[in-house]
Amino acid sequence: MGLALSVLFAPTPELLLFFTIQVDLLYLAVVALRAGDGIRTATTAYIASTAVVFVLVLANPWSGYQMVDTTAARGPVSDVANLLLHVAVPVFVVIDWFRNRPARPLPRWASLLWLAYPLAYLAVVLARATWWSTAADRYLYPFLDVPTIGYGQVAVNAAVFALLLVALGGGAAGVARRSASAATPSSRAHRCIHYCSAGHCRCRAGSC
Numbered sequence: 001m002g003l004a005l006s007v008l009f010a011p012t013p014e015l016l017l018f019f020t021i022q023v024d025l026l027y028l029a030v031v032a033l034r035a036g037d038g039i040r041t042a043t044t045a046y047i048a049s050t051a052v053v054f055v056l057v058l059a060n061p062w063s064g065y066q067m068v069d070t071t072a073a074r075g076p077v078s079d080v081a082n083l084l085l086h087v088a089v090p091v092f093v094v095i096d097w098f099r100n101r102p103a104r105p106l107p108r109w110a111s112l113l114w115l116a117y118p119l120a121y122l123a124v125v126l127a128r129a130t131w132w133s134t135a136a137d138r139y140l141y142p143f144l145d146v147p148t149i150g151y152g153q154v155a156v157n158a159a160v161f162a163l164l165l166v167a168l169g170g171g172a173a174g175v176a177r178r179s180a181s182a183a184t185p186s187s188r189a190h191r192c193i194h195y196c197s198a199g200h201c202r203c204r205a206g207s208c
Contacts, residue, residue, distance in 0.1 A: 017128075017140060019121060020050045020085050027093060037102035041176065042114040044097040045169040047090045052164060054086035057143065065142040097172070105177040111169030115162055122158055 015021055023046040029035070030043050057063045059082070107113075122144075129138040129146070139145040143157040 017125065019046075019118075020054075022121070023047050023050065024085065024089060037104065037176070038106060038110060041097065041102060041106060041110070041172050042117075042169065044093055045111070045114060045165060045172055046118070047093045048168050049161070049165050051086055051090035052168075053161065054082070058141070059086075067142060098175075101179040102176040103180060105180040106173040108170075108173065108177075110173045111166045114169045115165060118162065118165060126154075 016025075023043060027043045027047060030040050057065050058067045060066060125140055125144060126146070129140075129144075139147075142148070144154055146154055149157075
């Protein structure tokens with residue numbers, strides 16, 4: 001719904017450049033294609049990060065990076081779309097992930113691998129803003145606005161968001177490992193001893 005409102009009231013190619021729009025579309029593809037647990041968990045972490053950044057940074061007047069200062073400038077439709085995309089959708093996606101946790105444990109290093117897409121996204125956004133676009137809002141987000149805050153602060157901001165993604169992804173991978181361990185019977189505790197008695201083979205649990 002939030003994605004539909006965004007497309008309906010801001011039907012521009014630039015809309016596809018925003019991280020939230022991209023990861024929401026990615027999630028729809030993951031669901032439609034029934035992608036594996038790794039990509040589903042990575043996408044969940046991406047979407048969860050959009051909620052954290054929106055609430056604590058972009059919609060926070062004290063962060064220094066609020067995107068639009070007044071409700072009148074944003075408009076009611078924009079506010080509804082933002083709330084749906086950045087709050088409602090992440091809550092739904094995270095709940096769905098917990099209800100359908102990965103059946104197998106995820107590698108401990110998975111969250112580092114999942115940084116590849118956000119880092120590539122950052123590189124493309126900065127390259128586009130530097131060489132291919134002259135629009136006033138070409139950096140898309142205030143925390144990436146190089147002319148205003150400089151490359152040093154952009155690097156710091158990028159590092160903070162990378163740590164956020166590693167924390168979210170690592171937390172999800174940890175939950176997946178614990179769930180997989182709990183769901184897998186211990187071979188030692190459930191080992192059976194087969195023996196034959198009176199011509200019949202039976203299985204006796206325990207005494208392992």
